[in-house]
Amino acid sequence: MSNDLDTVFAALADPTRRAILAMLLEDDMAVTDVADPFEMSLAAISKHLIILTKAGLISQEKRGRVKWCKLEPDALRAASVWMQGFGQFEPVNLDAFERFLEVELPVTDDP
Amino acid sequence: MSNDLDTVFAALADPTRRAILAMLLEDDMAVTDVADPFEMSLAAISKHLIILTKAGLISQEKRGRVKWCKLEPDALRAASVWMQGFGQFEPVNLDAFERFLEVELPVTDDP
DNA sequence: CGCATATTCAACCAAATGGTTGACCAAAAC
DNA sequence: GTTTTGGTCAACCATTTGGTTGAATATGCG
Numbered sequence: 001m002s003n004d005l006d007t008v009f010a011a012l013a014d015p016t017r018r019a020i021l022a023m024l025l026e027d028d029m030a031v032t033d034v035a036d037p038f039e040m041s042l043a044a045i046s047k048h049l050i051i052l053t054k055a056g057l058i059s060q061e062k063r064g065r066v067k068w069c070k071l072e073p074d075a076l077r078a079a080s081v082w083m084q085g086f087g088q089f090e091p092v093n094l095d096a097f098e099r100f101l102e103v104e105l106p107v108t109d110d111p
Numbered sequence: 112m113s114n115d116l117d118t119v120f121a122a123l124a125d126p127t128r129r130a131i132l133a134m135l136l137e138d139d140m141a142v143t144d145v146a147d148p149f150e151m152s153l154a155a156i157s158k159h160l161i162i163l164t165k166a167g168l169i170s171q172e173k174r175g176r177v178k179w180c181k182l183e184p185d186a187l188r189a190a191s192v193w194m195q196g197f198g199q200f201e202p203v204n205l206d207a208f209e210r211f212l213e214v215e216l217p218v219t220d221d222p
Numbered sequence: 223c224g225c226a227t228a229t230t231c232a233a234c235c236a237a238a239t240g241g242t243t244g245a246c247c248a249a250a251a252c
Numbered sequence: 253g254t255t256t257t258g259g260t261c262a263a264c265c266a267t268t269t270g271g272t273t274g275a276a277t278a279t280g281c282g
Binding site: 030031032042043046047050062064065066067 | 227231
């Protein structure tokens with residue numbers, strides 16, 4: 001039984017894609033600008049964006065020759081709901097979130 | 112073991128592994144009993160359990176010839192925290208996040 | 223128009239993933 | 253002891269993944 005959690009979690013499993021999501025958290029971006037800080041080819045980033053789109057994590061809208069990418073947090077929320085099934089979480093740990101921001105957000109260092 | 116988001120999300124991306132986690136939510140289980148409801152081989156389930164262990168989502172303890180599997184929600188918690196960053200706020204705002212925590216998620220003791 | 227820019231497509235590649243079998247080892251049961 | 257049970261290991265296989273290039277397709281600009 002393959003549901004959309006498969007694609008959402010698989011999309012989140014790649015550090016490049018998580019870095020892209022972090023970038024889109026700040027603002028909508030064109031594909032070329034998303035690709036800019038990464039060392040890989042534009043085609044590779046384009047593929048990552050397609051994966052994120054199929055997972056519903058972002059949406060892409062073409063205006064002119066520029067395709068704009070926009071964060072769509074609803075899919076993340078769905079995954080989060082799945083996790084609530086494991087309801088034994090302690091409340092969200094702020095320290096962990098801050099550590100995430102320090103480690104994950106500087107996308108220029110991303111492998 | 113590792114709380115790396117890569118391995119945690121990759122582990123969660125497989126429906127068999129999510130089903131295993133759901134089973135372990137009810138109680139600790141031996142490897143053979145985990146494998147029982149699935150149609151695949153015991154070796155395949157054993158591999159899935161190793162992946163879950165490496166992701167830190169479960170732990171395995173051998174008592175006698177039986178290896179017991181136990182849910183370890185810490186890694187899930189880390190992933191959940193990561194997702195909260197996207198689900199709740201448009202621009203990441205730590206102050207707002209902290210305020211949100213105080214209002215919406217009052218700290219309680221370990222359940 | 224002619225050319226640059228933005229993005230994808232197609233073919234290819236190496237490595238990882240998810241599964242299978244059969245041999246193997248340790249612990250328990252008879 | 254011998255056999256059964258619990259579980260992993262090793263080798264293999266098919267498919268997917270993440271990346272590369274180079275060509276192709278639009279769109280905008282001078």
